[in-house]
Amino acid sequence: MSKQIAVVGGGVIGLSVAWRLACAGHRVRLIDPAPASGASWVAGGMLAPVAEAGPGEEGLLELGSASLASWPAFAATLTAEAEDPGLRTDGTVLAGLDAADAAELEALAGYLDQLGRSVRRLSGRELRALEPGLAPNVRSGLLVPGDLAVDNRLLLTSLRTAARRRGVEFLNASARAVRLGTVELTDGSTVDIEITVIAAGAWSGSLHPALAGLVRPVKGEILRLRGRSGALPPPRRTVRGIVEGRPVYLVPRAGGELVLGATQYEAGFDTDVTVRGVRDLLADAERILPGIAEYALVECAAGLRAGSRDNLPLIGWLEPGVLVATGHHRNGLLLAPVTADAVAALVDGGTHFAAAFEPEGAT
Template identity: 75%
Template sequence: MQIAVVGGGVVGLSVAWRLVSAGRRVVLVDPAPTTGASWVAGGMLAPVTETWPGEEGLLPIGSASLESWPAFAGELRSAAADPGLRTDGTVVAALDAADAAQLETLAEHLASLGREVERLPGRALRALEPGIGPSIRSGLLVPGDLAVDNRELLRGLHKANRQAGVDFVAASAAAVRGGGVELADGSTVDADVSVIAAGAWSGRLHPALGGLVRPVKGEILRLRGRPGALPPPGRTVRALVESRSVYLVPRSGGELIVGATQYEAGFDTDVTVAGVRDLLADAERVLPGTGEYALVECAAGLRAGSRDNLPLIGWLEPGVLVATGHHRNGFLLAPLTAAAVLALLDGRPHPAPVTDPARFRKGET
């Protein structure tokens, strides 16, 4: 059996690696694997701090995938490269009284779901992360959340797939049907089963995905500490700054990822002056020392959003599976998604039925 995976981001590469490791013949179709939204992601693995009222469906699948991440990272480390998994947890900070009230709502919501987090005053936050500024009044400590170096992970997955025998086809897909993938140049990649994992572009590849997947633009910045500047935090720092969300994710080598704006802007990938301005201003209010950092990169990516912000993982028709719509949780859910696709190919029960695209055909959303 030959499987064609359409899409070379974190989801497509993870699916391909899991399938080839299980003995399947795999072809991956993407004009530029490892690029796109995955390349400019923050790499947070944070099912708890990503869960807000109205998104309860994410917490159980996110938590299940999080549990598999240490083993997933260990496999990749042995096979190809270290993905830079960080286990220090997350600090969530609030700037003003309204921000603190929003965090209290989050803490109460998580408590109602049986997930406790530790409430901390500003002084205690600064004891954990000395770089947090004096204007931060309170926050939460979430020790279970993880983070990964998105670019090291992508490089490792690309190398692991090549070493395992995945055939890469550097072309754009035009459509996916039972029997294979139609390419933009008019040729076809034959396959017994095709897996659509093309992120925000997935909705263009099969009629059943029309209206189910949309692009959600996000801008991020990459900063680097300079001599004399305070070092980056040891943990991921998420914050609310006058109700705007900002995250700061440390990387090895003194780098810091700052993100992320969120726009419904179609397929626009321009980095805007306003987006960069707001991210830098909010980052400096949370970690004042970032004002001394070097700004080394500004980039924008397109997350794949679904109608309910849960992914689409399941059969669209005989011979066509979908694995997309992960929105801001592609890295978190990559191991679960890969395991789910393998289970469906094996004829086993869907391990995450809440993600089945049939929920929309049944009129549930």
């Protein structure tokens, strides 16, 4: 049965949920003052649950792997309905610069072995055979062939187009609070609705009492680089480096571009790009991939990820008529397909393994 649904938030999660619900025949209104912006717009685009795995996050690895398996079909459907989101299937290489970095990668490989998710260990020479631009002093690394990457900006554009074509109505406004049957806007007006989905990222915590203290902003800075004439070409694969214990990633884009990250700060809602952040990113990235010194620096930006207490997303009912889909932290793009499927299942009265949010146990 078709329902009237409001989705609050127009990042990758909100757009994916709105599109999926509209495909299921529901009447959907998306509320966001600037859809397809924010953290989703400045994301790196890595779809890498294995490369980002860590002890204590086995649930996130399982959820991310399930969503990764959905990504090829998700991208193919988007391409057919709107535009190609730029999915890349070349995989990820992890590179360690010194002995301590190499030991950290070996520990990760051992942990993944225990989980039955083996990766290929590579010497520095083997790494450079795959990616010739890597620095001569890169000691060793790992190859994760199953990881994917996506052009986040092409993805957002495609999702917005697909949602519009499916009849989603876009309301360029800011929500102040969500209550049963009503979304209160900051201009004092209200939207009366059957079901509301809170998918407002780092801003979700202020929209419903049950989310207070469960979602926080986590700042991340990214740089966008473009190869110039005479410069070495960018890598084919995503390169995740560890430089004296500090993570850095470089994600290739079409046209010789690279997206470079990944600073991470607990800085509230501050979105200024800092000199320190830019300096550290460039210095560490150049030690992994020296050729970027000849690239053009075309953009510096910061976004606010929606952090949760345990890095797992919050997906489920807050009360009858109010759903939440937020707290995806660094995995919003990766988890978009499985989150959209979970919300659609819940709206239609079913269940889904990704719907793990339980208000009673979360407070």
